[in-house]
Amino acid sequence: MTFDPVPYAASALAGPLLLTLAAFAVLLLPLFFKTLRGTQGLVSLGAVLVTLVFFRAAPPAQLAFFSGALNLSPLSAYLWAFAMGVLALFIALSLARPAAPAEHEGEYYFLASMATIGLMVMMAAGDLFTAFIALELLSLPVYALAGIRRSKPGLEAAYKYFMLGAFGSGMTVLGIAVLNALYPSLDFVSLKAALPAQPLALAGFLLVISGFAFKTALVPFHMWVPDAYEGAPTQVSAFMGAAVKAGGVVLLWRLFSLFDGGPVREIFWWLTVVTAVFANLAALAQNGLKRLLAYSSIAHAGYIAVAFFGGTRGWEAVLYYLPVYAMATIGAFGVTLILERDEKGPKIDDLAGLGRTRPWLAAAMAAFMFSLAGVPPLAGFFAKFYAFAGAVASGYTSLVVIAVLMSAVSIYYYLRVTVVMYMKVPANGEDHPAGAPGLAEALVFLMAAGVLLAGLFSRPLLALAAEAARWF
Amino acid sequence: MELLINPLSLTVLLPAIAGLGIFAIPRDSAAALKGYALAASLAVFAVSLRLWTGFDAAAAVMQFGLDKPWLPSYGIHYALGIDGISLLMILLTTFLVPLSVLASFNYIKESQRAYYACLLFLEAGMVGVFAALDLFVFYLFWEAMLIPMYFLIGIWGGPRRVYAALKFFIYTMAGSVLMLAAILWVVAAHHAAAGAWTFSIPALYAGALTEQAQFWLFAAFALAFAVKVPLFPFHTWLPDAHVEAPTAGSVILAGVLLKMGVYGYLRLAVPLFPQAAVTFAPWLAGLGVVGIIYGSLVAWSQRDMKKMVAYSSVAHLGTVMLGAMAFEPAAVSGAVLQMVNHGLSTGALFLLVGVLYERRHTRLIEDYGGLAKVMPGFAAVFMIVTLSSVGLPGLNGFIGEALVLFGSFRVYPWLASAAVAGVILSAVYMLGMYQQVVFGPLRHTENKILKDLDLREWLYLAPLLVFIVLIGVWPNPFLRRVLPAVDNYITLSRQQPAPPPALVKLALDGEEAR
Numbered sequence: 001m002t003f004d005p006v007p008y009a010a011s012a013l014a015g016p017l018l019l020t021l022a023a024f025a026v027l028l029l030p031l032f033f034k035t036l037r038g039t040q041g042l043v044s045l046g047a048v049l050v051t052l053v054f055f056r057a058a059p060p061a062q063l064a065f066f067s068g069a070l071n072l073s074p075l076s077a078y079l080w081a082f083a084m085g086v087l088a089l090f091i092a093l094s095l096a097r098p099a100a101p102a103e104h105e106g107e108y109y110f111l112a113s114m115a116t117i118g119l120m121v122m123m124a125a126g127d128l129f130t131a132f133i134a135l136e137l138l139s140l141p142v143y144a145l146a147g148i149r150r151s152k153p154g155l156e157a158a159y160k161y162f163m164l165g166a167f168g169s170g171m172t173v174l175g176i177a178v179l180n181a182l183y184p185s186l187d188f189v190s191l192k193a194a195l196p197a198q199p200l201a202l203a204g205f206l207l208v209i210s211g212f213a214f215k216t217a218l219v220p221f222h223m224w225v226p227d228a229y230e231g232a233p234t235q236v237s238a239f240m241g242a243a244v245k246a247g248g249v250v251l252l253w254r255l256f257s258l259f260d261g262g263p264v265r266e267i268f269w270w271l272t273v274v275t276a277v278f279a280n281l282a283a284l285a286q287n288g289l290k291r292l293l294a295y296s297s298i299a300h301a302g303y304i305a306v307a308f309f310g311g312t313r314g315w316e317a318v319l320y321y322l323p324v325y326a327m328a329t330i331g332a333f334g335v336t337l338i339l340e341r342d343e344k345g346p347k348i349d350d351l352a353g354l355g356r357t358r359p360w361l362a363a364a365m366a367a368f369m370f371s372l373a374g375v376p377p378l379a380g381f382f383a384k385f386y387a388f389a390g391a392v393a394s395g396y397t398s399l400v401v402i403a404v405l406m407s408a409v410s411i412y413y414y415l416r417v418t419v420v421m422y423m424k425v426p427a428n429g430e431d432h433p434a435g436a437p438g439l440a441e442a443l444v445f446l447m448a449a450g451v452l453l454a455g456l457f458s459r460p461l462l463a464l465a466a467e468a469a470r471w472f
Numbered sequence: 473m474e475l476l477i478n479p480l481s482l483t484v485l486l487p488a489i490a491g492l493g494i495f496a497i498p499r500d501s502a503a504a505l506k507g508y509a510l511a512a513s514l515a516v517f518a519v520s521l522r523l524w525t526g527f528d529a530a531a532a533v534m535q536f537g538l539d540k541p542w543l544p545s546y547g548i549h550y551a552l553g554i555d556g557i558s559l560l561m562i563l564l565t566t567f568l569v570p571l572s573v574l575a576s577f578n579y580i581k582e583s584q585r586a587y588y589a590c591l592l593f594l595e596a597g598m599v600g601v602f603a604a605l606d607l608f609v610f611y612l613f614w615e616a617m618l619i620p621m622y623f624l625i626g627i628w629g630g631p632r633r634v635y636a637a638l639k640f641f642i643y644t645m646a647g648s649v650l651m652l653a654a655i656l657w658v659v660a661a662h663h664a665a666a667g668a669w670t671f672s673i674p675a676l677y678a679g680a681l682t683e684q685a686q687f688w689l690f691a692a693f694a695l696a697f698a699v700k701v702p703l704f705p706f707h708t709w710l711p712d713a714h715v716e717a718p719t720a721g722s723v724i725l726a727g728v729l730l731k732m733g734v735y736g737y738l739r740l741a742v743p744l745f746p747q748a749a750v751t752f753a754p755w756l757a758g759l760g761v762v763g764i765i766y767g768s769l770v771a772w773s774q775r776d777m778k779k780m781v782a783y784s785s786v787a788h789l790g791t792v793m794l795g796a797m798a799f800e801p802a803a804v805s806g807a808v809l810q811m812v813n814h815g816l817s818t819g820a821l822f823l824l825v826g827v828l829y830e831r832r833h834t835r836l837i838e839d840y841g842g843l844a845k846v847m848p849g850f851a852a853v854f855m856i857v858t859l860s861s862v863g864l865p866g867l868n869g870f871i872g873e874a875l876v877l878f879g880s881f882r883v884y885p886w887l888a889s890a891a892v893a894g895v896i897l898s899a900v901y902m903l904g905m906y907q908q909v910v911f912g913p914l915r916h917t918e919n920k921i922l923k924d925l926d927l928r929e930w931l932y933l934a935p936l937l938v939f940i941v942l943i944g945v946w947p948n949p950f951l952r953r954v955l956p957a958v959d960n961y962i963t964l965s966r967q968q969p970a971p972p973p974a975l976v977k978l979a980l981d982g983e984e985a986r
Contacts (some may be wrong), residue, residue, distance in 0.1 A: 316545070355583075355627075356583075359583075359586070370619060375615055375616070375618065375619060375645075376611070376612040376613075376615045376616045377612060377616045381612075381615070385608075385652075386546075388652070388653070388656055389546065389656050389659075389660075392653065392656040392657055392660045393656075393660040393663060393664075397653065397657055400653050400656065401650065401653050404649040404650065404652055404653050405646075405649060405650070407649060408642070408645055408646040408649045411641065411642055411645050411646075412638070412642060415622075415638060415641060415642070418622075418626075419626065419634055419637075419638065422623065422626060422627050423626045423627060423633065423634045423637070424634075458543060459542070459543060459544075462543065462545060463545075466545060
């Protein structure tokens with residue numbers, strides 16, 4: 001099938017370009033025009049929505065841009081749409097409940113847009129250098145976002161996240177340096193062709209993989225996650241869970257698929273098992289809702305990693321998993337945001353009586369919990385099902401058995417949230433005054449509708465994911 | 473629209489739609505909510521009657537079939553169909569739900585809208601399990617049903633409801649996740665051998681699996697079902713769940729949910745893995761008999777009526793398992809009939825305990841006595857139900873138990889003989905309980921003013937009595953519909969293993985199987 005690449009490329013690249021322009025506009029213009037202050041969020045959201053106009057069905061072909069640094073294909077279109085969607089939800093959440101002090105609103109939306117552009121580049125990156133630069137473009141703004149309130153928990157979160165993140169980046173750079181010395185080119189296609197690897201190259205790959213495993217939060221590279229999720233503004237935690245993780249997943253998956261077997265696969269096997277086991281056990285002991293969601297996000301990184309082992313089917317599953325997980329996580333953080341009274345967010349026990357005072361909000365939260373736990377008919381079950389089906393078909397039954405057993409463990413802590421909401425009375429007579437339903441509630445219900453329907457009617461999303469997975 | 477025209481599919485979907493529809497009614501208009509829930513569940517029953525009238529008793533094939541592609545990339549179809557066994561189970565479900573709704577009118581006072589919605593969603597899940605002919609659809613309903621049941625126990629249950637609800641959910645979920653892994657394995661093996669993805673249960677029956685694979689797969693399925701039945705020693709969730717659940721919850725738990733476990737053996741575990749089933753069958757039957765004796769002895773020592781009925785369920789389901797694992801026409805059809813009987817009589821017992829509890833707020837046997845004097849109608853109903861539960865000839869329990877014992881005696885003479893002891897024990901504790909509650913002097917002054925059954929209570933007890941007697945004297949219409957399905961089950965359980973499949977290679981770790 002022949003088509004004219006120029007208009008397609010123009011429309012595909014219009015999104016990030018527009019986003020960049022809007023980012024600088026919201027950063028700079030309010031400095032000069034005082035009347036524009038306070039509109040930054042709306043402008044950013046508007047920019048994201050305008051990019052929708054430029055969305056075209058991606059032609060079934062892969063186009064390399066900037067000498068192979070960016071590969072545009074149905075895969076990148078799918079992932080970019082995902083990234084834009086997460087950004088739109090993040091901005092809307094921040095509009096509903098501002099996270100940043102009024103004088104920093106410009107920076108806040110600027111940083112979020114830049115991080116998203118970093119994420120998009122990372123998802124479409126054709127070589128390791130580009131991927132690394134994109135990783136930094138994604139990470140640095142998020143460090144700043146975590147501490148944007150300059151309050152103690154926020155700064156602590158930002159500091160921890162930055163220290164460990166910088167460590168991870170250092171490992172990635174070191175790894176890339178090693179690989180650069182060994183291989184003529186660092187783009188993924190020629191890397192794959194150039195393997196089998198020598199021991200030094202193996203070390204290089206492992207360094208790179210650990211760097212990205214930091215972002216994806218695979219155990220033992222997860223240490224930053226609970227503290228960062230807890231201390232950062234809840235909107236930012238939602239962004240970390242949905243977007244930053246997705247970037248790490250895509251890159252890890254590219255690295256994983258360079259290897260058909262051998263020690264790297266074995267190491268991935270162990271990373272997956274350790275992640276699934278440790279995260280689920282640690283989550284059992286959590287009392288803070290945001291910490292619980294943090295450990296749950298680690299656990300889900302493990303389930304996604306199971307899907308890596310499933311070949312083509314597994315890629316399809318990962319692409320389906322990402323939006324389904326993002327909906328449940330953003331929704332759950334949205335509920336947290338609505339209920340929170342201080343920065344560290346509510347304890348799980350603070351949700352007591354929610355089923356009585358705000359039944360619809362509680363029902364939405366229950367839907368997110370059941371979806372994350374993987375109970376049918378919610379979308380999370382379908383996501384896990386697809387993830388595990390591929391791995392079993394490829395012969396990794398033992399991995400799946402461990403994963404399903406650990407997801408049975410996870411039932412306990414997800415159920416605990418519903419127990420508290422529906423079956424406990426608030427300890428100090430405290431209840432949740434039902435404010436007038438606003439944008440935050442609307443977003444939560446939108447996400448709840450998503451997790452309810454995306455599973456039973458998963459055919460369209462799965463078809464898109466399958467088409468995108470072919471272009472990996 | 474075929475989804476709503478096919479009566480079977482309508483029976484599955486109507487309760488779910490009705491459950492959503494109830495949210496259109498304002499939450500405080502209690503009368504409208506009750507009326508709506510009752511009307512909806514009666515409508516579902518009416519629809520399911522079309523399954524009974526349209527069912528061809530002579531045919532051994534799946535009837536009312538529906539097959540719609542759902543998730544084509546994995547070959548998942550929304551495939552439904554019933555044989556005689558599923559027919560009886562579905563009718564039992566749709567029959568018990570309106571009665572449970574009626575029985576909840578006075579008992580449930582809080583969040584009524586959510587309560588009736590949960591009941592209706594639960595009904596959709598249960599019917600779906602019995603109607604599914606696709607493994608994925610089966611698993612979906614099997615697990616989805618946990619959510620409404622969990623809330624029924626956890627929100628409207630007794631004092632220890634949170635513990636009981638959590639235990640119920642985690643036990644059953646932990647039991648079934650391995651089944652999910654096993655389902656994926658079976659399907660992947662079929663894909664590796666046949667080159668096509670399918671979750672269709674009949675298509676997987678003829679699967680060519682090695683003996684070792686069958687062993688592990690059967691074990692995974694059997695564990696999930698054993699928790700649900702519940703077989704000794706996986707029964708510990710049951711007394712808690714039964715005792716803490718509201719009356720309607722207990723009726724449905726005992727009446728339908730436990731049957732899903734046995735149904736799982738009949739429809740899936742045994743026909744899918746016949747070789748392994750033959751190896752496991754004596755052990756499962758043995759556990760069933762252990763359950764009969766253990767359940768009876770524990771029931772004997774209970775002071776709480778609801779607990780006693782709960783443990784008697786362990787015993788009754790043990791009998792059913794003994795029958796199902798005998799692979800003998802009389803025993804298996806007896807087991808199926810006994811599933812219905814247990815649903816009717818234990819359901820009625822829970823309702824009767826509920827009647828007392830609503831009046832006196834206690835379930836201890838010693839708090840009653842001499843009720844025959846103040847509640848003659850109650851005493852009469854209680855008598856019939858108790859006798860049905862202990863298997864008095866002329867009532868339904870006798871037919872089922874006798875068939876199971878006669879049939880299984882040919883296969884497992886020792887086990888069947890031991891099971892007879894359980895039958896005797898059940899008479900001892902049930903009649904003992906009846907005597908202490910109904911006869912004797914009226915020891916407690918509070919009991920002197922107890923009112924006899926009112927119209928609403930008669931309305932939900934009378935239909936049960938009708939069937940208790942009807943099946944007792946005229947079981948043929950029920951057995952006739954079950955027999956072809958039972959023969960099928962026995963044929964499938966005797967399937968000769970296919971020649972060792974060289975093509976089916978699923979490495980434990982490593983490259984993709986092609």
